Amino acid sequence: MSGGVHVSTDELVKLETQARDLSFVQKARSQRQLAGRMRSSMRGRGLTFEELRDYLPGDDIRSIDWRVTARTTRPFIRVYSEEKERPAIIIVDQRINMFFGSRLSMKSVTAAQAAMLCAWRILGSGDRVGGFVIGDSDTDEVKPHRSRSAVVAFAERIARMNAALNASASIPQNSNQLDTVLESVSNVAHHDHLVLVISDFDGHTPRTRDLLVRLSSRNDVICLLVYDPFLLELPTFGEVVASGGGSQAQLAFATEHVRSSIETISRDRGRELLAWQNALGIPMLPISAAKETAPQLRRLLEQSAWQQRRR
Numbered sequence: 001m002s003g004g005v006h007v008s009t010d011e012l013v014k015l016e017t018q019a020r021d022l023s024f025v026q027k028a029r030s031q032r033q034l035a036g037r038m039r040s041s042m043r044g045r046g047l048t049f050e051e052l053r054d055y056l057p058g059d060d061i062r063s064i065d066w067r068v069t070a071r072t073t074r075p076f077i078r079v080y081s082e083e084k085e086r087p088a089i090i091i092v093d094q095r096i097n098m099f100f101g102s103r104l105s106m107k108s109v110t111a112a113q114a115a116m117l118c119a120w121r122i123l124g125s126g127d128r129v130g131g132f133v134i135g136d137s138d139t140d141e142v143k144p145h146r147s148r149s150a151v152v153a154f155a156e157r158i159a160r161m162n163a164a165l166n167a168s169a170s171i172p173q174n175s176n177q178l179d180t181v182l183e184s185v186s187n188v189a190h191h192d193h194l195v196l197v198i199s200d201f202d203g204h205t206p207r208t209r210d211l212l213v214r215l216s217s218r219n220d221v222i223c224l225l226v227y228d229p230f231l232l233e234l235p236t237f238g239e240v241v242a243s244g245g246g247s248q249a250q251l252a253f254a255t256e257h258v259r260s261s262i263e264t265i266s267r268d269r270g271r272e273l274l275a276w277q278n279a280l281g282i283p284m285l286p287i288s289a290a291k292e293t294a295p296q297l298r299r300l301l302e303q304s305a306w307q308q309r310r311r
Contacts, residue, residue, distance in 0.1 A: 004105035007162055012116040012155035018294045019120035022301065051079050086194050086220075087144040088122045089185055090115050090131035090154075093199035093226070094161040095177060096169050102230035103290040108165055111198045111226045112158045113293040118196055119151050127194075132181045133157045134199070135164070139181055176203065182211035193219040200226045201273055213280055221282050222304075224297075225273055228289045 052068060055075035063077040092115035098108035105113075115131065122129040123146070130144035131154055140157040142150060178199060189195055195215050201208070201223075215221050277284040285300040287293065 004109055007109045007112050009156050009159040015116045016120040019117045022121045022298055052076050085127055086192050087128040088194040090118055091181055091197045093134050095134055095136045097202035099165040100228055101289050102228050105289045107200055107226045107228055107289045108162055110289040110293050112162055114198050114224050114297055116155055117297055119154055123151050133161045134177050134181055135161050179207050186211055186214050189219050191218040195219050195221045198224040216282050223282055223284045225284055225286045227286055
């Protein structure tokens with residue numbers, strides 16, 4: 001990696017080994033989130049044993065466990081959970097707003113790494129995976145496939161969009177590329193998909209929230225909120241010149257009201273996005289660009305799994 005500023009296809013492909021021990025637990029409709037061959041809430045004569053229970057009128061007599069029935073003198077049946085494939089769609093943000101980092105990596109690099117860790121894990125579980133890469137003026141798509149070549153192609157698209165980011169790029173006005181992609185995904189993911197959205201959600205609108213609600217009503221949705229802690233832990237001295245292509249702003253951190261205003265805006269925005277988790281029932285997992293991506297992702301998903309089990 002080029003000092004955490006950009007990431008290459010080769011680096012994204014090599015994340016395959018780090019993805020193997022990731023553990024993903026699913027939400028209410030099934031019990032695991034990215035585990036592959038997901039269990040559905042339907043019950044039938046599938047391959048995964050679920051439980052033994054008393055025979056009830058109308059049960060299929062072929063499901064009776066005759067050994068347990070003979071031992072207990074009461075009829076018992078074996079219940080199985082169906083194995084059900086779920087295609088996965090990963091949305092990864094590579095807009096200019098992601099081209100910021102104060103310590104380890106740019107947010108764009110962290111998002112790219114998280115996307116590929118998820119993609120490799122899903123493929124390793126035997127499910128189809130594809131995704132959308134969001135740029136400032138266009139998007140790139142890889143349709144879900146159950147093949148290594150498709151995941152490598154996804155890595156190539158991410159790396160290409162990532163390489164185009166630079167400090168002199170202009171910031172588009174009123175760009176709603178995130179909403180546009182969410183709209184496209186909602187037209188494809190009609191039901192039983194896994195949708196991962198990896199972004200800082202800059203420029204989100206009420207439409208963003210509505211689209212996530214629509215998607216989550218028929219699919220499982222996980223949001224990874226990529227952030228940099230700099231805006232939450234501002235220095236108390238010095239000045240920074242922030243550049244956005246053709247415009248610049250000088251920020252004097254020694255001035256109390258400057259620090260206070262920036263911190264307030266950042267914290268309020270973060271709280272609003274994290275509140276979506278409770279309001280929408282969608283995991284909104286914060287991942288820092290100042291730390292290694294894989295350990296964070298592992299910890300966040302394990303915590304999310306524990307919280308879902310408690311519910």
